[in-house]
Amino acid sequence: MEIFIDLEDPNPLFAQLIQQIKDAILKGDLEPGAPLPSIRQLANELELNAKTVAKAYQLLERDSVIQTRGYRGTFVHPDAIANCGQDIAQLVLDKIGEAIETCREAGATDSEIRIAFSHAMNRTSRRN
Amino acid sequence: MEIFIDLEDPNPLFAQLIQQIKDAILKGDLEPGAPLPSIRQLANELELNAKTVAKAYQLLERDSVIQTRGYRGTFVHPDAIANCGQDIAQLVLDKIGEAIETCREAGATDSEIRIAFSHAMNRTSRRN
């Protein structure tokens, strides 16, 4: 694999990593079922912290782009190519956008929307 | 009127002011039709900036809790007591809360939700 991480890039490192892996899959450099480097191994290669790589892997697995099999390592998901396109972030953006639009039409102030958002997030908080 | 603003309270000052005025109305300390202090006057009493008080008054008027009559001053709305309860903020809270719940069920990270929220708010921004 050839992955280049640009420290000057305004995008977060883990986001760059995600994008590069997706690109590699879409280009065919990584085929479904193919093994990926271990977290620690890839962290060494790229001179990143293992946590950063782990974060990227976790998000990729959530999106069904890769599969982790515990001690056996990590592999490209069978349906990876299809799942590279559909982004959960897009769904989130749509849902949140709709809600905001509704609130604004009701006459809500941006400040109020922010306060409500803050409360709603803290009401049942999870750390990620 | 007896209003206490707590600088240590995590809630914004204008939000505290709104709540206190509503409370005063619900408690009967402020009756419908009663005059409120002018923006500058109240700002002096509470040692706040006039802009902060003005913001609170604007939101209260939007919710039909108070009425501003231009140069004549500001008064408690005739239907203030009823309008104190039904809060636009509550509707906002519900809508936003639903959207957040949907996103979380989809597996979205809190970070992703916050980022999406930020983007959605800035996409078509209005300052309030």
Add this chain to the structure above:
DNA sequence: ATATGTACCATACGTTGTAATGGTACAACA
């Protein structure tokens, strides 16, 4: 032993963005 992914602890840094502040000005009235 060695390696896997994962979990938890914690901290430092930078950025972002709101809230709040200040000042000035206006038209409309007493």
Add this chain to the structure above:
DNA sequence: TGTTGTACCATTACAACGTATGGTACATAT
């Protein structure tokens, strides 16, 4: 002249958040 609410310019200060870092530990398997 003084006051009302309102509007615009602007800046500062602060807190929240995300990112990335470091270390340690665990069960599971080769």
